[in-house]
Amino acid sequence: MDDYPLLNVFWTMCWFFLWIMWFFLxxxxxxxxxxxxxxxxxxxxxxxxxxxLLPFxxxxxxxxxxxxxxTRRDVRQAEESEAAFQEYVRKAAGTSGGGGGAAELARLAELKEKxxxxxxxxERAKAKLLA
Structure with a gap:
């Protein structure tokens, strides 16, 4: 350990860190x-x-x-991913119509009243919706 002083270890670590960061970039x-x-x-x-060919x-x-x-492409991709996730959640929850079963029942009752x-x-539509 005496052959490699502490300052040299520090500089080696710095160069290694910069090398890893360059690969990341x-x-x-x-x-x-x-x-x-x-x-x-x-x-x-x-x-x-x-x-x-000329990496650095x-x-x-x-x-x-x-x-x-x-930056713009990163933001756009994040927004598209978020929108796709939200759409998936809406479809999985069954609320893509904007309110779910309760809203659908209210719409059916309104159509019946009109x-x-x-x-x-x-009654058929209500039974199908509640099934």
Whole structure:
């Protein structure tokens, strides 16, 4: 342990941390390149080649040139995921009509009062809804 002073251990840990962070950023950029639907296939290939052939410069230029777009794409994907989840919850809960069974019964009663449904139709629809 005397051959490797504490300050050298600290610097090694710092460089290792920066190396891991650079890989994390590189993977985020590659993911963003493929997620961007507005970028053409040649554009994706160009950015990918740039980031692979000149990794440090490619990552730095990509973040400078397209960094704000990365944020917008992240937000859009999060909103789409949230909307899909909310729609799934509504379908699973059976409230996609906007109020569930109680609202449907009230609508049937209103149609019966207006004369749009006969007593027999109302009873059949009510039995089907409550089943």
């Amino acid at each position: 590189l993977f985020r950029i590659v993911t963003d390149i493929f997620r961007d639907h507005e970028l053409s296939g040649w554009g994706k290939a160009g950015w990918l080649a740039f980031c692979i 410069l490619g990552v730095l230029v990509y973040v400078i040139a397209r960094g704000t777009g990365m 004369g749009a449904l006969t007593d027999a139709e109302y």
